Amino acid sequence: MEEDIQNGEGVSLKQIMLLIRANALIIALCLLLGVAAGLGYYFVAKPSYTATQALSITCKDDEGVSRMSTAYLNTIVESCRQNTVIEEANRLYSPDGSVSRAITTNRVNVTYDDERVSYYIYISYTDNDADIVRAKLAALTEAVSTVGADLASDVITYNVTVNPATEHPDLVTKSNRTTGLLLGILAGAVLAFFAVLVRHLADSAVKTKEQLEQVTGAKTFAVLQDGAEEGARRLSDNVLFLTESGEHKSIEIASAFETDGASDAAAALAVRLGASGKRVLVVDANFFRPCMHRLLGVENTLGLSGYVAGRVSSETAIAAAPHENVFLLPQGENADNPSAILISDKFRELLAEAKEQYDVVLLDVSPVLQSSEYLHVSPLSDAAIFFAAHGAVKKAHAAEAVAELKRSGAKVAGAVFTRYNAKIGRSVGYKGDTFYAEYDPK
Secondary structure (H helix, E strand, O other), X not given: OHHHOOOOOOOOHHHHHHHHHHOHHHHHHHHHHHHHHHHXXXXXXXXXXXXXXXXXXXXXXXXXXXXXXXXXXXXXXXXXXXXXXXXXXXXXXXXXXXXXXXXXXXXXXXXXXXXXXXXXXXXXXXXXXXXXHHHHHHHHHHHHHHHHHHHHHHHOOOEEXXXXXXXXOEEEEEOOHHHHHHHHHHHHHHHHHHHHHHHHHHOXXXXXXXXHHHHHOOEEEEEOOOOOHHHHHHHHXXXXXXXXXXXXXXXXXXXXXXHHXXXXXXXXXHHHHHHOOOOEEXXXXXXXXXXXXXXXXXXXXXXXXXXXXXXXXXXXXXXXXXXXXXXXXXXXXXXOOHHHHHOOHHHHHHHHHHHHHOOEEEEEEOOOOOOOOHHHXXXXXXXXXXXXXXXXXXXXXXXXXXHHHHHOXXXXXXXXXXXXXXXXXXXXXXXXXXXOOOOOOO
């Protein structure tokens, strides 16, 4: 059931829903921002008023015969659109020039029914005040009827007259407030989309099995979580399977950083393996921050440093831990030159003897990206397991650490997630609070 998560075959609807759920707060904030902007426009924006006046036109020769044609209609309309008409309309609207809001051409529209040769043209004016619209349209109507008609007569050889066809113009109210509100919500949705996209692309942490296996090039052995037995059992079973043939008895415990919890996991693994009847030796080769003596309850006295210095024998250096079948070679005191200890012939001889005397030898090494002592241990191990804190270590860091391990001669056989984060897990498809509970198969 583990294989369900992030199989790398593109983006499914389920993954999109998980991404939305993981970013619900960001999406909600962006939508609220869009709604707020839309509501602001809704209450601030003024409605638009358009008043339209129908004008009856005639174009007759001296004998009173109508000579209306499409070409003449176009001429009349263009005459009514000229600046001279607008200037006359402004003079009529504000004879003394005291009104600041003058009639402007971009708010005027003169047209006719182009489906047929019509005896009517239509003039309209748009503004944000109904009374102003009516007043300006009245001035425009008078200007068109006089100046516009005269301008058209200068071009057309027939008599042209333009007169209002109705006593009162039609008034239409148009409000963009609802449109503004909808556009605000749409803008919020677009903002949310890009915010989630940027966050997703910028998120480089290792969160899924597929990602862990991609950066390590090895199978995921287990996902460890405090209080959950399933992950620890799976790790133990995978190590038992790995050492069953006798070809992989010494296993390097590696990680990118100290915070990945590899040492804690190794100590728990040793206890579980010992309880299963296997004789287990843990070698504390982590000179960055030795802690195995504390985790397994053993005094950090002579240990490895004392053995290499010739002060004690291997039997004396290795201490029995207060756990069934578990033994520890602590780092010991006065380990001032870690490299000299790890490249010594005595250390190599001790590992060779340990592989004969114990079923499993766990080599806890320093974090790969924080120290360099692992370089001397990797060539001596039969296999390595890479530990990464779930959702904490970045892909680039994990990939760099694994590359360094392989360059030093380590054979990475498996990978393990430590410190499983249930919240992050649920965001990428794990349903329960533990990795192995309530799995949601495809």
